[in-house]
Amino acid sequence: MKEVVCKKEELSPGNIMSTNLGPIPIVLCRTPDGEFYAFTDKCVHQGAAMSEGVVCGAPAPTDTPGEYHYVKEGEILRCPWHGIEYDIKNEGRMLVDPNRKLGNFNVSFEGDDVIVSTRK
Amino acid sequence: MAESKKKRPIIDMDIHERVTYDELLPYLDNPWQRYIKDTNWVQEKHLPYPILGAAGLDRADAKVPDGRPAGNDLSFMQQQLLDDVGHEAGILTGAGDPSPSSMNGWYEMAVALATAYNDWQIENWLEKDDRLYGSVHIAAQDPASAVREIERVGSHPKMVQVLLPIDDRPWGDPYYHPIFEAAERHNLMIGMHHQEPPNYYGKFPRYFVEWHSVMPNTHMIQISSMIFNGVFEKYPNLKLAMIEAGFTYIPAFMKKMDQQYKVLRHEVPWVKRMPSDTVKDHVRVTTQPVDELTKDEFLKFIELMDSDEIVCFSTDYPHWDYDSPFRALPPLGEELEQKIFAENARNLYPKLPTKVGKVTQ
Numbered sequence: 197m198k199e200v201v202c203k204k205e206e207l208s209p210g211n212i213m214s215t216n217l218g219p220i221p222i223v224l225c226r227t228p229d230g231e232f233y234a235f236t237d238k239c240v241h242q243g244a245a246m247s248e249g250v251v252c253g254a255p256a257p258t259d260t261p262g263e264y265h266y267v268k269e270g271e272i273l274r275c276p277w278h279g280i281e282y283d284i285k286n287e288g289r290m291l292v293d294p295n296r297k298l299g300n301f302n303v304s305f306e307g308d309d310v311i312v313s314t315r316k
Numbered sequence: 317m318a319e320s321k322k323k324r325p326i327i328d329m330d331i332h333e334r335v336t337y338d339e340l341l342p343y344l345d346n347p348w349q350r351y352i353k354d355t356n357w358v359q360e361k362h363l364p365y366p367i368l369g370a371a372g373l374d375r376a377d378a379k380v381p382d383g384r385p386a387g388n389d390l391s392f393m394q395q396q397l398l399d400d401v402g403h404e405a406g407i408l409t410g411a412g413d414p415s416p417s418s419m420n421g422w423y424e425m426a427v428a429l430a431t432a433y434n435d436w437q438i439e440n441w442l443e444k445d446d447r448l449y450g451s452v453h454i455a456a457q458d459p460a461s462a463v464r465e466i467e468r469v470g471s472h473p474k475m476v477q478v479l480l481p482i483d484d485r486p487w488g489d490p491y492y493h494p495i496f497e498a499a500e501r502h503n504l505m506i507g508m509h510h511q512e513p514p515n516y517y518g519k520f521p522r523y524f525v526e527w528h529s530v531m532p533n534t535h536m537i538q539i540s541s542m543i544f545n546g547v548f549e550k551y552p553n554l555k556l557a558m559i560e561a562g563f564t565y566i567p568a569f570m571k572k573m574d575q576q577y578k579v580l581r582h583e584v585p586w587v588k589r590m591p592s593d594t595v596k597d598h599v600r601v602t603t604q605p606v607d608e609l610t611k612d613e614f615l616k617f618i619e620l621m622d623s624d625e626i627v628c629f630s631t632d633y634p635h636w637d638y639d640s641p642f643r644a645l646p647p648l649g650e651e652l653e654q655k656i657f658a659e660n661a662r663n664l665y666p667k668l669p670t671k672v673g674k675v676t677q
Contacts, residue, residue, distance in 0.1 A: 242643040248377035250370045276376035277638050279369040 198313035205308065207232070210270040214247035217301060217312045223247040224303075224312065225284045228270035234312045235288045236299030239275040246298065248276040251284075254291060273298075324653065325404040326641055327661035327668070329602050330509070330559050330630035331397070331448075333410040333441050334387035335433065340412075343432035348425060359414060362512045365524045369636025378634030386634035390444055397633045398447055401641050404658060405668060407476060407507070408441060408450045409559060414511045415481040417456040426455035427465070434469045442474040449668065451479035451507055456487070456495055463498045470502035476665040477557060478504050481511030482534050488545030500551045503666050508538055509559040528605075528637075532565035539599060540573060546586040548598045555664055556599045563601045563627045564609075567620035570595050596623045600664045602630035603656065604639040611646040624652055628660045 201215040207226045214237055215222045221237035223246040237247050253269035272291070273282045281291040288298035302313045337358055341349050351357060370376040378386035378396065387393065387410060398406065412433055416426040430453045442450045452475050454462035469475060478499045480487055487508070499506060510531060521527050535558045542548065542556055573591035581587065609617070618624050631639050641657065648656065662668050 242640040244375075244640075245377065250376055274370040274376075276370050277636065277640075279636065 198311060200306075200309045201234075201312045202310050203308045204232075204305070204310055207310070210251060212247055212249075212251055212273065214245065215312070217314070221245070221247075222301060222312055223249075223273070223298075224310070225251065225273060227284055231285075232303040232310055233284050233288070234301035234303050235273075235282070235284075236301075238298075239277070239280060240290070240296050240298065241275065241278060241280050244275050244277040246273055246275060246282070250274050250276070254281055323402055325658040326401060326629065327658045328397075328401075328403055328406040328631050328633070328641075329507075329557060329628050329661050330409050330604060330632045331393075331406040332387050332633065332635060333390075333393070333408050333437065334385055335410070335412070335436055336385075336388070339440075340429070340432045340436055343435045344428055348428040348432075351425070359412065359419065362414070362520075363524075364520055367524060367636060371636065373635055375634050375636055375638050378638075390441060393633070394445065397631070398445070401631075403447050405447050405449060405661075407661075407665070408437065408448055409479060409507060409509050410437075411451075411453050411479065411481075411511075415479070415483075416453060417485075418481050418483050418511050419455070419457070423455055423458040423461070427458060427461045430455050430462075430465055431468070434465065438469065438472060438474075442472070449474050449476045449665070451475070451477050452504060453479055454495065456480055456485070456492060459492055459494045462495050466495070466498040466502060466504070470498065470504055473667065475502075476504065476667045477507040479507045479509060482508050482538055483511050486541035487538055488541030488543070488547050490545065493547070493550065496547055496551045496554055500554045503553075505555045505557055505665055506542075507557040507559055508535070510534060510561070531561040531605075535561040535601075536565065536569050539569070539595070540591075543573065543591050543594050544584050544587060546584065548594050549586055549588055554598065557628070557664060558599060558601045559630060560602060560604060560632060562605060562607050563603060563621075564607045564617055566595065566601060566626060567617055570621065592622075596621075596626065600626055600628050600660060602628050603645065604630045604632045605637040606639050606644045609646060611648060614646055614648060615652075618652070624655055625660050625663065627656050628664065629657045 197218050199217050207213050209226050209230050210228045212223055212225045215224050223235050223237040225233045237245050252272050253266050254272045256265045256267045271284050273284055282288045282298055290296045304311045337352055367373050374386035380389040380392045412429050416430040419426040433453045437450050441448050452470055454465050456462050570592035577591050
């Protein structure tokens, strides 16, 4: 399945939008470096629409209590309900459990058209 | 929401409606109205850290589309929760924030706020949707006024409980018993929902994740206070709904209280029954925030409670730790699911009809 979902300029870097690939609700993400990523629009935890969530960064793990390093600004997608974090640039993997991830789709381009397709 | 849904009766024991102080003003007389208007006064919150959900306290997608805070608009709540999930009934548990019962001093203002809140709740929520049932808010630190307020609105057909915050007061203290007597007189149960500060004596742990992990501790303090102060012997028709600490602490707590009672009952001779039996007959707890269990784990907890009537479903809408009726619990079989999602709550609140109507608005 393959579908034009929007024009490139309709989604600015650091933002997300909801769209559909046929009957499948999709969250389309554009990271601050301009790259596009597409995932199923459903949190694997309790099913909230990820497109209603927020794009942000996250504190990196540290070895010292009280120490914070905020990283990946614009590359983390947080669920609108329980705040579960997914790494947009790492196949939509859950930060706290990388074995779990959002469903993935291919993103390609034809001119300014953004095309989402199922993976083969 | 696109996912397929298993249609079943749902009685949701924790839905938060939200008021702004501006909306309460028409329900307040002077000088209370002037005190708020002239100084832009709002009661101070105490939480020393942000709630680190995606959007703070609330679901990020629950903000009212016109910009008002989540829970502030009936039609949006109907659309996003009641209609979408297909609620048969929901119990409103919002309040002034913090609750009037949490106010330190200035009890007169707390009483005025509780009264205004109840009138606002009845007019704007309870009388506009047949599915919604309410909680009587009181200033419990002034029991005489609290009793007057229960007498004033407790007979409203859609008020089902008196709501007390889980705070720095163990509510079993005989000082508060007139409140329970009034509640029982009006066929109201006692609902307890945590407020701020949530821990005994108002102390906070260093991190929110600690606080959110130990909420059952504060619920245990309240349950043991009610049981060992003899509340349920004194008011045999009264029941207690403990809202928003899950249920998995209950089996161990029942065991512990029974063991303590066997050896230390001399201190509380007015307590005539095993605490676990009192829990089974008088205490109900909500699933939310759910401990994520497999079916086998869930059933084991039910077995250890020796009752499938204690656990009731709640969403906590619109807060960040909302539990989906379709995803939060594992499949449990039709009989148990019916009890948890509706029948246990229906049996808890005698003022809930056996069949609830549809929206009339």
